[in-house]
Amino acid sequence: MLTKRIIPCLDVKDGRVVKGVHFLNLRDAGDPVELGARYSDEGADELVFLDITATIRSRKTIVELVEKVAEKVFIPFTVGGGVRMVEQIDELLRCGAEKVSVNTAAVENPGLLTEAARRFGNQCIVLAIDARRSKRQGGKWQVCVKAGTEPTDIDVVEWAVKAEKLGAGEILLTSMNADGTRRGYDIELTRAVADAVNIPVIASGGAGTLEHLYDAIVDGRADAVLIASITHFGKYTIKQIKQYLKDRGIPMNL
Amino acid sequence: MIVVIDYNVGNVRSVCNAFGHIGCDVRLSCDPSEIEEAAGLVLPGVAAFGYAVRALGSLAELIKKAAMGGKPLLGICVGHQLLFEQSSEYGLHEGLGLIRGKVVPIPAGQRVPHMGWNLVKMADDMDLFAGLGNEKHFYFAHSFYTDVTDCDAKIAYTDYGFNLPAAVQKGNIYGTQFHPEKSGDVGLRVLENFAGICNPPSPRLRRTKRRTKRC
Numbered sequence: 001m002l003t004k005r006i007i008p009c010l011d012v013k014d015g016r017v018v019k020g021v022h023f024l025n026l027r028d029a030g031d032p033v034e035l036g037a038r039y040s041d042e043g044a045d046e047l048v049f050l051d052i053t054a055t056i057r058s059r060k061t062i063v064e065l066v067e068k069v070a071e072k073v074f075i076p077f078t079v080g081g082g083v084r085m086v087e088q089i090d091e092l093l094r095c096g097a098e099k100v101s102v103n104t105a106a107v108e109n110p111g112l113l114t115e116a117a118r119r120f121g122n123q124c125i126v127l128a129i130d131a132r133r134s135k136r137q138g139g140k141w142q143v144c145v146k147a148g149t150e151p152t153d154i155d156v157v158e159w160a161v162k163a164e165k166l167g168a169g170e171i172l173l174t175s176m177n178a179d180g181t182r183r184g185y186d187i188e189l190t191r192a193v194a195d196a197v198n199i200p201v202i203a204s205g206g207a208g209t210l211e212h213l214y215d216a217i218v219d220g221r222a223d224a225v226l227i228a229s230i231t232h233f234g235k236y237t238i239k240q241i242k243q244y245l246k247d248r249g250i251p252m253n254l
Numbered sequence: 255m256i257v258v259i260d261y262n263v264g265n266v267r268s269v270c271n272a273f274g275h276i277g278c279d280v281r282l283s284c285d286p287s288e289i290e291e292a293a294g295l296v297l298p299g300v301a302a303f304g305y306a307v308r309a310l311g312s313l314a315e316l317i318k319k320a321a322m323g324g325k326p327l328l329g330i331c332v333g334h335q336l337l338f339e340q341s342s343e344y345g346l347h348e349g350l351g352l353i354r355g356k357v358v359p360i361p362a363g364q365r366v367p368h369m370g371w372n373l374v375k376m377a378d379d380m381d382l383f384a385g386l387g388n389e390k391h392f393y394f395a396h397s398f399y400t401d402v403t404d405c406d407a408k409i410a411y412t413d414y415g416f417n418l419p420a421a422v423q424k425g426n427i428y429g430t431q432f433h434p435e436k437s438g439d440v441g442l443r444v445l446e447n448f449a450g451i452c453n454p455p456s457p458r459l460r461r462t463k464r465r466t467k468r469c
Contacts, residue, residue, distance in 0.1 A: 001372070001373065001413055002368065002370050002371070002372045002394075002414060003370060003371045003372070003373075003391065004370075005370050005371070040438065045370065045371055067267070070267055070268050070271050071271050071274075071275075074268075074271075074272055074275070074435060074436060074437070074438055074439075074441060074442060075393070075436055075437075075438050076393055076395070076433070076436045093265060093300055094265075094266065094267060095267055096265075096267045096268040096271060098265075098268075098300070098395065098433070098436055099395075117302070118302055118305070118344060119301065119302060119305050120263075120300060120301055120302065120305075121300065121301055121302045121332065121343075121396075121397065122367060122397060123300075123367040123369060123395040123396055123397060124300055124395070169367050169369070169395075169397070170367070170369060198365055198366055199365060199366065199367065200365050200367070200369045200370070223365060223369070223370065224370070253371040253391040
Protein backbone atom coordinates (compact mmCIF):
# COMPACT_ATOMS: atom_id res chain seq x y z
CA MET A 1 0.00 0.00 0.00
CA LEU A 2 1.21 3.48 -0.87
CA THR A 3 2.38 5.27 2.27
CA LYS A 4 1.57 8.85 3.24
CA ARG A 5 4.53 11.17 2.97
CA ILE A 6 6.18 13.49 5.51
CA ILE A 7 7.96 16.30 3.67
CA PRO A 8 10.15 18.87 5.46
CA CYS A 9 10.31 22.19 3.62
CA LEU A 10 13.46 24.30 3.64
CA ASP A 11 13.18 27.95 2.66
CA VAL A 12 16.37 29.06 0.99
CA LYS A 13 17.63 32.61 0.67
CA ASP A 14 20.94 33.33 -1.07
CA GLY A 15 21.91 29.66 -0.79
CA ARG A 16 21.19 29.46 2.96
CA VAL A 17 18.24 28.02 4.85
CA VAL A 18 16.30 30.72 6.63
CA LYS A 19 13.64 30.39 9.37
CA GLY A 20 16.42 28.87 11.50
CA VAL A 21 16.68 25.18 12.01
CA HIS A 22 17.71 23.96 15.43
CA PHE A 23 19.13 20.52 14.99
CA LEU A 24 21.73 19.44 17.46
CA ASN A 25 25.22 18.52 16.31
CA LEU A 26 25.14 20.44 13.08
CA ARG A 27 28.25 22.30 12.09
CA ASP A 28 26.20 24.89 10.31
CA ALA A 29 22.44 25.16 10.89
CA GLY A 30 21.90 27.18 7.73
CA ASP A 31 23.50 24.85 5.21
CA PRO A 32 20.76 23.37 2.98
CA VAL A 33 22.88 20.41 1.92
CA GLU A 34 23.70 19.37 5.47
CA LEU A 35 20.11 19.87 6.61
CA GLY A 36 18.73 17.96 3.67
CA ALA A 37 21.07 15.06 4.38
CA ARG A 38 20.11 15.16 8.05
CA TYR A 39 16.39 14.98 7.27
CA SER A 40 17.04 12.19 4.81
CA ASP A 41 18.93 10.21 7.46
CA GLU A 42 16.09 10.81 9.91
CA GLY A 43 13.63 9.16 7.52
CA ALA A 44 11.94 12.05 5.69
CA ASP A 45 10.11 10.77 2.60
CA GLU A 46 10.95 13.76 0.43
CA LEU A 47 12.29 17.28 0.74
CA VAL A 48 11.19 20.62 -0.67
CA PHE A 49 13.62 23.48 -1.24
CA LEU A 50 11.99 26.83 -1.91
CA ASP A 51 14.08 29.68 -3.23
CA ILE A 52 12.32 32.56 -1.51
CA THR A 53 14.40 35.30 -3.11
CA ALA A 54 14.00 34.04 -6.69
CA THR A 55 16.08 36.70 -8.36
CA ILE A 56 18.25 36.18 -11.41
CA ARG A 57 21.30 35.88 -9.19
CA SER A 58 19.67 33.46 -6.78
CA ARG A 59 18.65 31.21 -9.69
CA LYS A 60 22.26 30.38 -10.31
CA THR A 61 22.75 29.76 -6.59
CA ILE A 62 19.78 27.39 -6.48
CA VAL A 63 21.13 25.36 -9.42
CA GLU A 64 24.45 24.97 -7.60
CA LEU A 65 22.54 24.02 -4.47
CA VAL A 66 20.53 21.36 -6.32
CA GLU A 67 23.77 19.87 -7.65
CA LYS A 68 25.25 19.67 -4.17
CA VAL A 69 22.10 18.26 -2.57
CA ALA A 70 21.86 15.61 -5.30
CA GLU A 71 25.36 14.43 -4.47
CA LYS A 72 24.47 13.79 -0.83
CA VAL A 73 20.76 13.09 -0.66
CA PHE A 74 19.26 9.95 -2.16
CA ILE A 75 15.58 10.65 -1.57
CA PRO A 76 13.40 12.73 -3.90
CA PHE A 77 13.38 16.48 -3.59
CA THR A 78 11.35 19.25 -5.16
CA VAL A 79 12.74 22.65 -6.00
CA GLY A 80 10.65 25.75 -6.47
CA GLY A 81 10.59 29.53 -6.33
CA GLY A 82 10.68 31.82 -9.34
CA VAL A 83 10.54 29.04 -11.95
CA ARG A 84 9.11 30.56 -15.12
CA MET A 85 10.32 28.57 -18.12
CA VAL A 86 10.58 25.01 -19.37
CA GLU A 87 14.34 25.49 -19.75
CA GLN A 88 14.65 26.21 -16.02
CA ILE A 89 12.68 23.06 -15.21
CA ASP A 90 14.97 21.10 -17.54
CA GLU A 91 18.08 22.45 -15.84
CA LEU A 92 16.84 21.69 -12.31
CA LEU A 93 15.78 18.16 -13.23
CA ARG A 94 19.08 17.48 -14.97
CA CYS A 95 20.98 18.65 -11.88
CA GLY A 96 19.19 16.07 -9.76
CA ALA A 97 15.84 17.49 -8.61
CA GLU A 98 13.05 14.93 -8.84
CA LYS A 99 10.31 17.52 -9.20
CA VAL A 100 10.00 21.23 -9.87
CA SER A 101 7.21 23.40 -8.51
CA VAL A 102 5.67 26.32 -10.33
CA ASN A 103 3.26 28.90 -8.97
CA THR A 104 2.93 32.44 -10.39
CA ALA A 105 4.25 31.50 -13.85
CA ALA A 106 1.55 28.83 -14.24
CA VAL A 107 -1.18 31.32 -13.31
CA GLU A 108 0.13 33.82 -15.85
CA ASN A 109 0.78 31.18 -18.50
CA PRO A 110 -1.17 27.96 -17.85
CA GLY A 111 0.29 26.50 -21.06
CA LEU A 112 3.57 26.12 -19.18
CA LEU A 113 2.06 23.14 -17.31
CA THR A 114 1.15 21.41 -20.57
CA GLU A 115 4.46 22.11 -22.23
CA ALA A 116 6.41 20.86 -19.22
CA ALA A 117 4.24 17.75 -18.73
CA ARG A 118 4.56 16.72 -22.39
CA ARG A 119 8.31 16.95 -22.17
CA PHE A 120 9.12 15.64 -18.70
CA GLY A 121 5.97 13.71 -17.77
CA ASN A 122 3.46 15.18 -15.34
CA GLN A 123 4.97 13.31 -12.35
CA CYS A 124 7.70 15.93 -11.99
CA ILE A 125 5.52 19.02 -12.36
CA VAL A 126 4.21 20.29 -9.03
CA LEU A 127 1.72 23.13 -8.98
CA ALA A 128 2.11 25.24 -5.86
CA ILE A 129 -1.05 27.11 -4.87
CA ASP A 130 -1.09 29.81 -2.21
CA ALA A 131 -4.71 29.94 -1.05
CA ARG A 132 -6.42 32.66 0.93
CA ARG A 133 -9.97 32.65 2.22
CA SER A 134 -11.90 35.15 0.18
CA LYS A 135 -13.68 37.87 2.14
CA ARG A 136 -15.97 38.64 -0.78
CA GLN A 137 -16.94 35.10 -1.72
CA GLY A 138 -17.87 33.50 1.59
CA GLY A 139 -16.49 30.00 2.06
CA LYS A 140 -14.29 30.08 -1.01
CA TRP A 141 -10.56 30.46 -1.44
CA GLN A 142 -8.72 32.66 -3.89
CA VAL A 143 -5.36 32.01 -5.54
CA CYS A 144 -2.59 34.41 -4.54
CA VAL A 145 0.54 34.91 -6.63
CA LYS A 146 3.97 36.50 -6.29
CA ALA A 147 4.79 34.76 -3.01
CA GLY A 148 1.29 35.37 -1.75
CA THR A 149 1.47 39.15 -2.10
CA GLU A 150 -1.03 39.49 -4.94
CA PRO A 151 -4.54 38.07 -4.68
CA THR A 152 -6.28 37.09 -7.92
CA ASP A 153 -9.92 36.42 -8.77
CA ILE A 154 -9.15 32.78 -9.45
CA ASP A 155 -10.94 30.20 -7.32
CA VAL A 156 -8.52 27.69 -5.78
CA VAL A 157 -10.58 24.55 -6.39
CA GLU A 158 -11.35 25.53 -9.99
CA TRP A 159 -7.66 26.29 -10.61
CA ALA A 160 -6.59 22.94 -9.16
CA VAL A 161 -9.02 21.07 -11.42
CA LYS A 162 -7.90 23.04 -14.48
CA ALA A 163 -4.21 22.58 -13.65
CA GLU A 164 -4.64 18.82 -13.40
CA LYS A 165 -6.11 18.75 -16.91
CA LEU A 166 -3.29 20.95 -18.19
CA GLY A 167 -0.55 18.67 -16.85
CA ALA A 168 0.19 19.28 -13.17
CA GLY A 169 1.17 16.00 -11.50
CA GLU A 170 0.82 17.09 -7.88
CA ILE A 171 -0.52 20.04 -5.90
CA LEU A 172 1.35 21.71 -3.08
CA LEU A 173 -1.48 23.51 -1.34
CA THR A 174 -0.59 26.19 1.18
CA SER A 175 -3.21 27.91 3.29
CA MET A 176 -2.01 31.45 3.79
CA ASN A 177 -4.47 31.90 6.62
CA ALA A 178 -3.10 28.92 8.52
CA ASP A 179 0.57 29.31 7.60
CA GLY A 180 2.73 30.15 10.61
CA THR A 181 -0.14 29.88 13.13
CA ARG A 182 0.66 26.31 14.28
CA ARG A 183 -3.07 25.88 14.85
CA GLY A 184 -3.44 23.14 12.27
CA TYR A 185 -3.83 22.82 8.52
CA ASP A 186 -6.91 24.26 6.80
CA ILE A 187 -8.72 20.92 6.65
CA GLU A 188 -11.71 22.28 4.74
CA LEU A 189 -9.48 23.71 2.00
CA THR A 190 -7.32 20.58 1.81
CA ARG A 191 -10.33 18.32 1.51
CA ALA A 192 -12.07 20.55 -1.05
CA VAL A 193 -9.03 20.33 -3.34
CA ALA A 194 -8.17 16.68 -2.59
CA ASP A 195 -11.74 15.62 -3.44
CA ALA A 196 -11.84 17.69 -6.63
CA VAL A 197 -8.65 16.33 -8.25
CA ASN A 198 -7.17 12.89 -8.90
CA ILE A 199 -3.52 13.91 -8.53
CA PRO A 200 -1.78 13.82 -5.12
CA VAL A 201 -2.23 16.80 -2.80
CA ILE A 202 0.36 17.97 -0.27
CA ALA A 203 -1.17 19.90 2.64
CA SER A 204 0.88 22.86 3.80
CA GLY A 205 0.67 25.60 6.39
CA GLY A 206 -0.27 25.49 10.04
CA ALA A 207 1.17 22.28 11.49
CA GLY A 208 1.80 22.61 15.23
CA THR A 209 1.03 19.19 16.70
CA LEU A 210 1.12 15.57 15.59
CA GLU A 211 -2.66 15.48 15.61
CA HIS A 212 -2.70 18.25 13.00
CA LEU A 213 -0.81 15.95 10.62
CA TYR A 214 -3.24 13.11 11.30
CA ASP A 215 -6.21 15.41 10.66
CA ALA A 216 -4.78 16.68 7.35
CA ILE A 217 -4.32 13.10 6.12
CA VAL A 218 -7.55 11.57 7.46
CA ASP A 219 -10.05 14.47 7.38
CA GLY A 220 -8.30 16.57 4.73
CA ARG A 221 -7.51 13.48 2.60
CA ALA A 222 -4.02 14.79 1.90
CA ASP A 223 -1.51 12.36 0.38
CA ALA A 224 1.40 14.11 2.03
CA VAL A 225 2.04 16.80 4.62
CA LEU A 226 4.58 19.57 4.41
CA ILE A 227 6.23 20.45 7.69
CA ALA A 228 8.67 23.15 8.73
CA SER A 229 8.81 24.60 12.23
CA ILE A 230 7.42 21.43 13.85
CA THR A 231 10.72 19.68 13.13
CA HIS A 232 13.06 22.59 12.41
CA PHE A 233 12.94 23.67 16.03
CA GLY A 234 13.42 20.18 17.37
CA LYS A 235 9.90 19.74 18.80
CA TYR A 236 9.52 16.39 17.06
CA THR A 237 11.75 14.12 15.02
CA ILE A 238 10.60 12.60 11.73
CA LYS A 239 10.70 9.21 13.44
CA GLN A 240 8.39 10.36 16.24
CA ILE A 241 5.97 11.78 13.68
CA LYS A 242 5.94 8.60 11.64
CA GLN A 243 5.58 6.34 14.68
CA TYR A 244 2.62 8.39 15.94
CA LEU A 245 0.85 8.27 12.58
CA LYS A 246 1.61 4.58 12.11
CA ASP A 247 0.22 3.80 15.57
CA ARG A 248 -2.96 5.58 14.53
CA GLY A 249 -3.29 3.34 11.49
CA ILE A 250 -1.78 5.46 8.71
CA PRO A 251 0.56 3.62 6.32
CA MET A 252 4.10 4.96 6.76
CA ASN A 253 7.49 4.06 5.39
CA LEU A 254 9.08 3.52 8.80
CA MET B 255 32.80 0.63 -15.94
CA ILE B 256 29.04 1.24 -15.94
CA VAL B 257 27.75 3.68 -18.54
CA VAL B 258 24.63 5.72 -17.78
CA ILE B 259 23.13 6.58 -21.15
CA ASP B 260 23.09 10.34 -21.67
CA TYR B 261 20.17 11.11 -23.95
CA ASN B 262 19.03 14.53 -22.92
CA VAL B 263 16.39 13.62 -20.35
CA GLY B 264 16.17 14.61 -16.71
CA ASN B 265 17.42 12.59 -13.77
CA VAL B 266 20.71 11.42 -15.31
CA ARG B 267 22.80 13.24 -12.73
CA SER B 268 21.15 11.60 -9.71
CA VAL B 269 21.67 8.14 -11.17
CA CYS B 270 25.38 8.86 -11.68
CA ASN B 271 25.63 10.36 -8.20
CA ALA B 272 24.10 7.27 -6.63
CA PHE B 273 26.51 4.90 -8.43
CA GLY B 274 29.40 7.21 -7.52
CA HIS B 275 28.27 7.21 -3.88
CA ILE B 276 28.52 3.41 -3.67
CA GLY B 277 32.04 3.55 -5.11
CA CYS B 278 31.21 2.47 -8.62
CA ASP B 279 33.19 3.40 -11.71
CA VAL B 280 30.43 5.18 -13.63
CA ARG B 281 30.33 7.42 -16.69
CA LEU B 282 27.55 9.47 -18.26
CA SER B 283 27.95 8.99 -21.98
CA CYS B 284 26.31 8.80 -25.38
CA ASP B 285 29.53 7.74 -27.11
CA PRO B 286 28.92 4.50 -29.06
CA SER B 287 32.41 3.13 -28.34
CA GLU B 288 32.02 3.69 -24.59
CA ILE B 289 28.60 2.06 -24.69
CA GLU B 290 30.11 -0.95 -26.47
CA GLU B 291 32.98 -1.24 -23.99
CA ALA B 292 30.89 -0.77 -20.84
CA ALA B 293 30.49 -3.63 -18.34
CA GLY B 294 26.85 -2.63 -17.94
CA LEU B 295 24.38 -0.01 -19.15
CA VAL B 296 21.83 2.06 -17.28
CA LEU B 297 18.94 3.67 -19.10
CA PRO B 298 17.51 6.32 -16.79
CA GLY B 299 14.59 8.56 -17.54
CA VAL B 300 12.45 11.36 -16.25
CA ALA B 301 10.51 12.21 -19.39
CA ALA B 302 7.36 11.42 -21.29
CA PHE B 303 7.75 8.16 -23.24
CA GLY B 304 7.48 9.73 -26.71
CA TYR B 305 10.03 12.42 -25.88
CA ALA B 306 12.40 9.79 -24.49
CA VAL B 307 12.12 7.63 -27.64
CA ARG B 308 12.88 10.60 -29.88
CA ALA B 309 15.75 11.71 -27.65
CA LEU B 310 17.23 8.20 -27.70
CA GLY B 311 17.32 8.20 -31.51
CA SER B 312 20.01 5.99 -32.99
CA LEU B 313 21.27 4.97 -29.53
CA ALA B 314 18.24 2.68 -29.33
CA GLU B 315 19.69 0.13 -31.77
CA LEU B 316 23.06 0.23 -30.03
CA ILE B 317 21.51 -0.45 -26.62
CA LYS B 318 19.34 -3.20 -28.04
CA LYS B 319 22.33 -4.88 -29.67
CA ALA B 320 24.38 -4.67 -26.47
CA ALA B 321 21.53 -6.10 -24.35
CA MET B 322 20.85 -8.92 -26.80
CA GLY B 323 24.57 -9.68 -26.76
CA GLY B 324 24.37 -10.31 -23.02
CA LYS B 325 25.50 -6.98 -21.55
CA PRO B 326 23.62 -6.19 -18.31
CA LEU B 327 21.09 -3.40 -18.87
CA LEU B 328 19.08 -1.62 -16.16
CA GLY B 329 16.15 0.59 -17.12
CA ILE B 330 14.83 3.00 -14.48
CA CYS B 331 11.29 4.49 -14.51
CA VAL B 332 10.73 5.62 -18.11
CA GLY B 333 13.96 3.77 -18.96
CA HIS B 334 12.26 0.64 -17.57
CA GLN B 335 9.18 1.33 -19.69
CA LEU B 336 11.38 1.79 -22.80
CA LEU B 337 12.41 -1.88 -22.50
CA PHE B 338 8.90 -2.90 -23.57
CA GLU B 339 7.21 -3.01 -26.98
CA GLN B 340 4.88 -0.05 -26.98
CA SER B 341 3.47 2.84 -24.94
CA SER B 342 0.25 4.80 -25.28
CA GLU B 343 1.46 7.90 -23.39
CA TYR B 344 0.51 10.97 -25.50
CA GLY B 345 0.03 8.83 -28.66
CA LEU B 346 1.37 5.42 -29.64
CA HIS B 347 5.14 4.96 -29.50
CA GLU B 348 7.36 1.95 -30.12
CA GLY B 349 9.81 0.96 -27.38
CA LEU B 350 12.94 -1.19 -27.56
CA GLY B 351 10.88 -4.39 -27.48
CA LEU B 352 13.39 -6.29 -25.34
CA ILE B 353 10.61 -7.52 -23.03
CA ARG B 354 7.11 -8.38 -24.24
CA GLY B 355 4.41 -6.12 -22.85
CA LYS B 356 2.82 -2.72 -23.21
CA VAL B 357 3.02 0.54 -21.28
CA VAL B 358 -0.53 1.56 -20.34
CA PRO B 359 -2.23 4.12 -18.05
CA ILE B 360 -2.80 3.26 -14.39
CA PRO B 361 -6.51 2.31 -14.21
CA ALA B 362 -9.08 4.62 -12.63
CA GLY B 363 -9.75 4.31 -8.92
CA GLN B 364 -6.38 5.45 -7.61
CA ARG B 365 -4.66 8.79 -7.61
CA VAL B 366 -2.44 9.28 -10.66
CA PRO B 367 0.54 9.76 -10.73
CA HIS B 368 1.34 6.86 -8.41
CA MET B 369 3.63 8.99 -6.28
CA GLY B 370 5.53 8.12 -3.15
CA TRP B 371 6.89 5.12 -1.25
CA ASN B 372 5.19 1.81 -1.87
CA LEU B 373 5.95 -1.65 -0.54
CA VAL B 374 7.52 -4.00 -3.10
CA LYS B 375 7.19 -7.74 -2.55
CA MET B 376 10.50 -9.03 -3.79
CA ALA B 377 10.82 -12.29 -5.61
CA ASP B 378 13.84 -13.89 -3.93
CA ASP B 379 15.29 -15.22 -7.18
CA MET B 380 15.65 -11.72 -8.66
CA ASP B 381 19.31 -10.71 -8.70
CA LEU B 382 18.59 -7.01 -8.09
CA PHE B 383 17.04 -7.78 -4.72
CA ALA B 384 19.70 -10.15 -3.41
CA GLY B 385 20.10 -9.78 0.36
CA LEU B 386 17.19 -7.37 0.75
CA GLY B 387 14.64 -9.63 2.42
CA ASN B 388 11.01 -10.13 1.44
CA GLU B 389 9.64 -6.63 1.11
CA LYS B 390 10.90 -3.06 1.15
CA HIS B 391 9.58 0.41 0.36
CA PHE B 392 10.75 2.12 -2.82
CA TYR B 393 9.98 5.53 -4.32
CA PHE B 394 7.62 5.63 -7.32
CA ALA B 395 6.55 8.56 -9.52
CA HIS B 396 4.71 7.54 -12.69
CA SER B 397 1.35 7.67 -14.44
CA PHE B 398 1.79 4.69 -16.78
CA TYR B 399 2.80 1.16 -15.89
CA THR B 400 4.10 -1.89 -17.71
CA ASP B 401 1.58 -4.62 -18.46
CA VAL B 402 4.13 -7.44 -18.70
CA THR B 403 3.12 -10.35 -20.97
CA ASP B 404 6.57 -11.94 -21.28
CA CYS B 405 6.59 -15.48 -19.84
CA ASP B 406 10.39 -15.36 -19.55
CA ALA B 407 10.36 -12.29 -17.29
CA LYS B 408 10.48 -12.47 -13.51
CA ILE B 409 8.31 -9.81 -11.90
CA ALA B 410 8.19 -8.16 -8.47
CA TYR B 411 4.91 -6.44 -7.66
CA THR B 412 3.63 -3.60 -5.53
CA ASP B 413 0.00 -3.09 -4.50
CA TYR B 414 -1.70 -0.01 -5.93
CA GLY B 415 -5.26 -1.26 -5.94
CA PHE B 416 -3.97 -3.89 -8.37
CA ASN B 417 -0.72 -5.79 -8.78
CA LEU B 418 1.57 -3.22 -10.35
CA PRO B 419 4.86 -4.57 -11.77
CA ALA B 420 7.56 -2.76 -9.77
CA ALA B 421 10.60 -4.54 -11.23
CA VAL B 422 11.35 -7.07 -13.95
CA GLN B 423 14.22 -9.30 -14.91
CA LYS B 424 14.63 -11.16 -18.18
CA GLY B 425 18.08 -12.71 -18.34
CA ASN B 426 20.58 -9.87 -18.36
CA ILE B 427 17.86 -7.21 -18.79
CA TYR B 428 16.56 -5.49 -15.66
CA GLY B 429 13.99 -2.78 -15.09
CA THR B 430 12.65 -0.92 -12.07
CA GLN B 431 9.52 1.21 -12.26
CA PHE B 432 10.63 2.78 -8.98
CA HIS B 433 13.66 5.04 -8.62
CA PRO B 434 16.44 3.12 -6.81
CA GLU B 435 18.60 6.26 -6.92
CA LYS B 436 15.93 8.09 -4.88
CA SER B 437 14.94 5.25 -2.57
CA GLY B 438 17.47 5.89 0.18
CA ASP B 439 19.76 3.13 1.46
CA VAL B 440 17.53 0.33 0.18
CA GLY B 441 17.67 1.78 -3.32
CA LEU B 442 21.45 2.08 -3.16
CA ARG B 443 21.58 -1.64 -2.31
CA VAL B 444 19.69 -2.41 -5.53
CA LEU B 445 22.25 -0.39 -7.50
CA GLU B 446 25.06 -2.20 -5.68
CA ASN B 447 23.51 -5.49 -6.73
CA PHE B 448 23.38 -4.30 -10.35
CA ALA B 449 27.02 -3.19 -10.14
CA GLY B 450 27.86 -6.66 -8.82
CA ILE B 451 26.07 -8.24 -11.79
CA CYS B 452 28.09 -6.04 -14.20
CA ASN B 453 31.43 -6.61 -12.52
CA PRO B 454 31.38 -10.01 -10.86
CA PRO B 455 34.53 -10.78 -8.88
CA SER B 456 36.88 -12.60 -11.25
CA PRO B 457 37.16 -16.41 -10.73
CA ARG B 458 40.82 -15.95 -9.94
CA LEU B 459 40.03 -13.48 -7.16
CA ARG B 460 37.35 -15.72 -5.80
CA ARG B 461 39.79 -18.64 -5.71
CA THR B 462 42.37 -16.53 -3.92
CA LYS B 463 39.77 -15.48 -1.38
CA ARG B 464 38.68 -19.01 -0.74
CA ARG B 465 42.24 -20.14 -0.33
CA THR B 466 42.93 -17.33 2.10
CA LYS B 467 39.88 -18.36 4.08
CA ARG B 468 41.01 -21.99 4.29
CA CYS B 469 44.44 -20.98 5.52
